[in-house]
Amino acid sequence: MDRVLGDRRAILLFVAPALLIYSLVLLVPIGWSIGYSFFHGSILGGFKPAGFSNYTKLVHDAAFWHATSITVKYAVLVTVGQVVMGLLLAMLYVFHLKKSSALIRTLVFFPVVMPTVAVAQLFVKVFQIAPQNGLVNALLQGVGMGSSTRDWLSQPNAALVILVVMDIWRAMGFYAVLLYAGLVDIPEEVLESARLDGATGWKLSRRIVLPLMTPIIISAAIFSINGTLKVFDSVLALTNGGPGSTTTPLTLYMYNTSFTYGDYGYGSTIAMALTILCLVVTVAIFRGARKDVRA
């Protein structure tokens, strides 16, 4: 048994191809990017050593801090929105719709499988004003609020709100199914005995359901924040970072720095900052969650 399952040649044969491709295409470039952050220039113009100057530039770069604040604002709003909406939907499925929830679940999951670019283009049309009104402006006109119609995506605040709403709409069905699975795993006896003790509605949710769901809510939050901090597709396709740079997160700032301005070194420095942000936030949630469970 051990001789067969410990066959070194077989192990190498099984694991080496995956490990090799993974290392060459992922691990080596990560180190390479860190290296780039100590240089100026690009592949077309050549590289010059830069020491730590990219990092000192980063600290004093107002555009970088602005992009960071957009990333954090967006990530917090969307992650909270996705998890809370997912939780509410999951509870709706289990406690209200019960056996008949399959159809609604399927329906709400639909935007999850739609390509992001397609959803974003649909939202562009929904909020458009010229040459024709989209759904929202037509609706406003229809209810006699014609004076409030505007080009929504050209207003900084509105653009960010639309972006947040779109990404919650897009993913809430996903988190609903994810948390639904955790919710149906709560034994019926636990809920029943809590009900016998007089816990209903809000009390039942807060005292019984939420504590039992904590681990899965934490995984959902970590999964969500890891995606939202790296938001790129929906921003690019909905607003392209605009108007101005009011919806430009770190990912897009990095992309523009590298490819529009041809500064690979500074682009890599921004990517480093983003990576560190992801790591710090994930670890913080883990830590916070562990304390929460202990208390």
Add this chain to the structure above:
Amino acid sequence: MTAHAGVPAVATSGGRVARDEVPRSAANRRFRRRWLRKLVLRFLVVLLVLVEVVPLLWLLSSSLKKEVEFSSRSVWALPESFHWQSYTAAWTTGQLGTYLRNSVIAVFPSLALIIVLSVAAGFALEVMRWRGRSFVLLIFLSGFMIPAQMILLPLFTIYYKAHLLNNLLSLIITYTAYGLPLSVFLMAGFYKAVPREMLEAAAIDGASIYRTFWQISLPMIRNAILTIALVQFFFLWNDLLFSLTFISSNKLRTVQTGLLNFVGQYGQTSWGPTFAAICITVFPTLAIYLVLNQKVMKGLTGGAVKG
């Protein structure tokens, strides 16, 4: 203390007595409150369905309208007739057909490679016994959190030097590697379901490790393979960043960058073809979702929890 503890008990028994002989109005109120709650919930469900369905129906109905209908009739109006020309325009002038073909060429070989590599690696990492396997698993795991921006510039440099920019091969290589961490990790998890006794029995019967892999383990994780293929399909099919970075030739664009390019050119003025183009990009994923509904939901969300 004892007296204190006794108080609620008395109160509840008192409450129970009172409830047995509730006046009609109280019962009525309770009934009304419950009815109201049901009504509110039902309203919320209807609202939810509207929020999901209205944009999609609008998308579909708009894709079938003639260009004049957008300016001459209400946004809410259904198309006067099925005007399929927008689809032909999007498919040929807009080159959506080409973009779809490119996506297929880039995504499916990547999927096949991901499956083959992760089925093998998962087997070695979960079933086989060797020192360092948890370390290797950890190395794969660490790939989760790394933003794509962290590998983008070196890959661009490599593909530039190797003349692979504007070549779908660059996407296949990148997709395969980028899909590996999650797939290997999930695959290793799925192998846990293969009973140890079966592997032992096979070993005692003198089966080689390759036979154990091929004839015993593999048939037992067939479902897992489909799950991973689904998860990765949606993931890769929706890729925008890599395709945007490595492909600039219009003939080689994938669906996502192609659609973006299309609306950049025609989006403002030709609404019909734009809606048709969005529909065309939605159809393939929609079809897969409608056929494998439960599998898609379970697969995608299962991948998240374990990841």
